Amino acid sequence: MFQSEIRPSQVNDLLEKVRNRSYKHYLLRLVIEKARSINNKTIDFDFPVTAIVGPNGGGKTTIAGAAAILYKEVAPSQFFAKSGKFDASMANWKIEYEAIDRTMKNNDTVRRTAKYHNLKWARTTLEREVLIFGVSRTVPAAERKELRKCVSNNFEVNNDRVRSFSDDVAQSVSAILDKDVSQYKNILVDDKGNVTLLTGINENGESFSEFHFGAGESSIIRMVLQLEACEDNALIIVEEIENGLHPVATIRMVEYLIELAERKKIQAIFTTHSNDALLPLPSKAIWASVNGELYQGKLDVRSLRAISGQINSKLVIFVEDEFAGLWVQSILSNIPDISLDSISIHPMKGDGTAVKVQQHHNINPSVEQDAICFIDGDSEQTEKPEKMIYRLPGEYPESTVYDEVLERLDEVSGELAIALLKPYEFESKLKDIMQSVRNTNRDYHLLFSQLGKRIGFVPEARVREAFLTVWCRLNSKYILRVSELLKGKLPKESDQVCIVQN
Numbered sequence: 001m002f003q004s005e006i007r008p009s010q011v012n013d014l015l016e017k018v019r020n021r022s023y024k025h026y027l028l029r030l031v032i033e034k035a036r037s038i039n040n041k042t043i044d045f046d047f048p049v050t051a052i053v054g055p056n057g058g059g060k061t062t063i064a065g066a067a068a069i070l071y072k073e074v075a076p077s078q079f080f081a082k083s084g085k086f087d088a089s090m091a092n093w094k095i096e097y098e099a100i101d102r103t104m105k106n107n108d109t110v111r112r113t114a115k116y117h118n119l120k121w122a123r124t125t126l127e128r129e130v131l132i133f134g135v136s137r138t139v140p141a142a143e144r145k146e147l148r149k150c151v152s153n154n155f156e157v158n159n160d161r162v163r164s165f166s167d168d169v170a171q172s173v174s175a176i177l178d179k180d181v182s183q184y185k186n187i188l189v190d191d192k193g194n195v196t197l198l199t200g201i202n203e204n205g206e207s208f209s210e211f212h213f214g215a216g217e218s219s220i221i222r223m224v225l226q227l228e229a230c231e232d233n234a235l236i237i238v239e240e241i242e243n244g245l246h247p248v249a250t251i252r253m254v255e256y257l258i259e260l261a262e263r264k265k266i267q268a269i270f271t272t273h274s275n276d277a278l279l280p281l282p283s284k285a286i287w288a289s290v291n292g293e294l295y296q297g298k299l300d301v302r303s304l305r306a307i308s309g310q311i312n313s314k315l316v317i318f319v320e321d322e323f324a325g326l327w328v329q330s331i332l333s334n335i336p337d338i339s340l341d342s343i344s345i346h347p348m349k350g351d352g353t354a355v356k357v358q359q360h361h362n363i364n365p366s367v368e369q370d371a372i373c374f375i376d377g378d379s380e381q382t383e384k385p386e387k388m389i390y391r392l393p394g395e396y397p398e399s400t401v402y403d404e405v406l407e408r409l410d411e412v413s414g415e416l417a418i419a420l421l422k423p424y425e426f427e428s429k430l431k432d433i434m435q436s437v438r439n440t441n442r443d444y445h446l447l448f449s450q451l452g453k454r455i456g457f458v459p460e461a462r463v464r465e466a467f468l469t470v471w472c473r474l475n476s477k478y479i480l481r482v483s484e485l486l487k488g489k490l491p492k493e494s495d496q497v498c499i500v501q502n
Contacts, residue, residue, distance in 0.1 A: 004251075004280040006258050011282050014261055022107070023352070025128045025233040026100040026267055028109060033082075033094040037292040044296075047285035048261040049254065049268045051278055059289035060271035064237050067269050068132060069114055071235065072125040072429045078132070080121075090116050099124050126170055129234040131226055136220040138244035141210040146195045150209070161188040168228045173221050176252040186225060198222070216244030220253065226261060233274045238270035247276040254280045283349055293360050298349040313344040314491040316371040316435055317363065318354040320379065322347045323445075323464065324397050328374050330468040334476075335483045335490065342491035351379040355389060362388070370489060390485065393478060399444040401471045406434050412470050419466035420458055430455075 018026070027045055032038045039060050052060040065079025082090055094118040101110050104126075114123040141147050149155070163186045165173070170182045181200065184427045187194040198221055200209040210218055227236065236257070242250040254277050257268045270277070278286055280296060288295040319325045332338055348354035358373035372387045375381050383391040394400025405416065408484055413427035420426075437451045450468065452458040474477060483490075 005255050006273065006280050007215070010258065010262060011047075014258070015046065015282065015284065018046055018048060021409050022419070023100050023233060023265060023267075024102045025126075025235070027070060027097065028100060029098040030063075030066055030070070031096040032062070033068055033096065035066060035093045035095060036089075038062055038289070038290060038294070041292075041294045043287055043294060045269075046231070047282060048266070049257045049281065049285055050270070051254075051281055051286045052271045052289055053273070053278065053286065053290040054271075055273075058291060058293075061239060063289060064239065064271055066114075068130055068235070068237050069095075069121075070097050070099065070112055070126055071128045072132050073128075074130050074132070075115075076121045076123070080116070082119075084160065085471045093118060099126060101128075103127070129231045130237065131230055131234060131235045132206055133219075133223055134239050135243055137222065138215045140215045141197070141218060145199060147189070149208075150189060150197050151211070157187055157189065162186075163188065165225075166228060166390050169221075169224050172228065172256055176220055176224070176256055177217060178248075178250055178252075179217075181221065183220070196222075197227075214244075215432065216249065219244055220249070224256075227266070230264070230266070232264045232266070234264070234266050236266055236268040236270075238268065241270040241272050241277050242274035247274070247467060250274055250276045251279055253277075269477065291364065295353055295357060299351045314339070314342040314369055315489065316346075316369055317343060317345045318348050318361075318371060318373045319345060319360045320348060320351045320354050320374075320376050324374060324376060324392060326464060327392065327397055327401065327468060330472050331479055331482055332490070334472045337492045339491045339493045351375045351381045355381045358389065359387065372486070385485070386491070393475075396444050398447050401467050402434075402438070402444075402447045404474065405467050405470050406431070406438060407433065408474055412474065415473075416466060416470050419469060420463060422455065422458075426455075484493065 017023070018028075021028070025047070029042060029044050031040075031042045033040055036059060037057075043063060052063050054060050065076075068074045068079060069076045080090070080093075081087075095114045097112045098109050098113075099112065104110055110126065112126060113123045114121065114125075114501075116122075126271050151177065164252075165181060165184055165186065170184070173179075173181045173184075183201040185199045187197045187199060189197055190359075198213060198218060200208055200213065202208060209405065213221075223238075224250075230236075238257075240255060245253065254270075257266075257270070258280060260266050261268065274280070286298050288297075289387070300450045317328060319328055325347045329345055330338070332343065333340060348357055354373050354375065358371045361367055361371040370388065375383065375389065375391050377392055377395040377400065379391065381389070383389055394404075405412070409431050413430055414424045417424055417426040417430055420430075422430075434451060437447065437454055441447055441450060448463040450462040452460050452463040
C-alpha cells in the first residue's frame with residue numbers, strides 16, 4: 001500500500017494556507033469562458049500543487065497555459081500559437097482570473113482578464129516569476145543542438161565555470177532519484193550560462209558527462225537546479241510530469257513539489273497521464289479535464305477512459321469509493337448469466353463526482369455504452385432510477401455489510417471462519433471478536449482491517465472479500481431485486497456477437 005513521505009499535517013497546513021490566502025503571489029481561480037474545447041468552466045486552485053489529468057486532447061495543456069498567461073513574462077503564443085487562417089477557432093477566446101498579489105493589494109484579491117480578439121491577445125497581466133517545463137525537457141543530451149559543441153575530444157572549460165551542486169539541490173535530486181549526486185557538477189558552456197552540461201561520478205570514481213545520463217535523470221536534475229534557484233512564490237508549470245520517469249520517481253517528484261510549496265511558497269500546476277503522480281495529493285488538488293468537462297477530485301486514469309468512452313466494456317458503473325465498487329461487483333457476480341468481463345466499475349472518490357460523471361457520460365454522443373451510478377445509503381444525492389442512479393442498501397457500505405453479517409452470524413459462522421482462512425472450529429470465537437471490534441470501532445472504514453489484525457493478521461482485502469461473499473448469500477432476495485431493476489441493461493454471457501470476417 002502506498003504511503004507518502006508527505007505527512008497529513010503538511011497537507012492540511014497547505015490547504016489552510018490557501019484558505020487564509022497567506023501568499024504574496026497565488027492564482028486562486030481561473031474561469032475559462034472559451035478556449036479550445038473548454039467553455040464556461042471554473043478551476044479553483046485549493047492546494048498549491050495541482051494536478052490536471054485527462055486523456056489526450058482533453059484540455060490539460062489549455063488549463064496550464066491559461067494559468068501561465070496571467071503573468072507578463074509568459075507570451076500567450078507559448079501555449080496558444082496562431083497559424084494564420086488555420087486557427088480561426090481562436091476568435092473570442094476569453095479567460096478570467098482571481099489572484100493574490102500583495103504588491104498591488106494587501107487585503108484583497110485582484111482580478112484580471114486575457115482575451116483573444118481582432119487577431120491579437122489583450123491581457124491585463126501581473127508580475128510573477130514563472131518557470132515552464134515542457135515535454136522537450138527529456139530530449140537526450142546527444143539530440144540537443146546547443147550541446148553539439150561539447151561533442152569533441154578537445155572540449156574543455158575553465159575551472160571557474162564548473163559549479164558544484166548546492167546542498168538543497170543534491171539532497172532534493174537524491175530524494176527523487178534515490179541516487180547520490182553530491183559529486184555531480186554543472187558546467188557553464190557559454191559565457192552567460194545559457195548553455196550548461198551536467199557531469200557525474202560513477203561508483204569507481206570516474207567522471208562521465210550528461211551524454212551518458214538517462215533522459216529522465218537529466219531532466220530531474222535540470223528542473224531541480226532551476227527550482228532551487230527560483231524566487232519564493234514563483235509559479236511552476238510542468239507538462240506530463242511523469243515523462244521519462246519511473247513510477248516511484250514520479251511520486252517523489254510530486255512530493256518534492258509539495259515540500260517546495262512549504263519551503264519556498266511556490267505554486268505548481270502539472271499535467272499528467274499517471275495515476276502514480278496523483279497519489280501524494282489530496283482530492284482537492286486534482287482536476288480532470290475530459291472533452292470540455294471538468295471534475296475536481298481523485299479520478300484514476302482508468303476512470304477517465306470510462307468517462308471519455310475510450311474503453312471496450314458494454315456497461316460502465318460509477319460508484320463513490322473502492323469498497324462500494326467491490327460490493328457492486330460481488331452483487332453482480334451472483335446474478336446468473338452476467339458477463340462480468342463486459343462491465344467496468346469505477347470508484348469516483350465522492351458521491352457528487354460519481355453522479356456528475358455518470359450523467360455527462362450518458363449525454364456524450366461519442367460514447368456508445370450506458371453508464372449506471374450506485375450511490376451510498378448516506379449520500380445526499382437523489383436516487384433516480386429513470387436516469388440509472390440507484391442507492392445501495394443501508395447507510396455506510398462497510399458498516400452495513402459488517403453489521404448484517406454480525407447480526408446473522410449464527411447462520412454462517414463456520415462458512416465465514418473458513419473464508420477468513422481459519423479452521424471451522426474458530427466459529428466459536430468469531431462472534432465475540434467481531435462484536436468487540438464493532439464496540440471499539442470509531443471509523444467504519446477500518447472495520448475489516450481491525451478485524452483482520454484481531455484474528456491473526458489476515459489481510460484486509462481477504463476480510464472484505466469474505467464478508468461480501470457471505471453478505472451476498474444472506475441477501476439473495478436483494479440481489480434478485482437488483483437483477484430485475486437492471487434487467488436489459490446488464491450484458492449477458494449468452495448475448496450474441498457478430499464476428500466480422502474479412
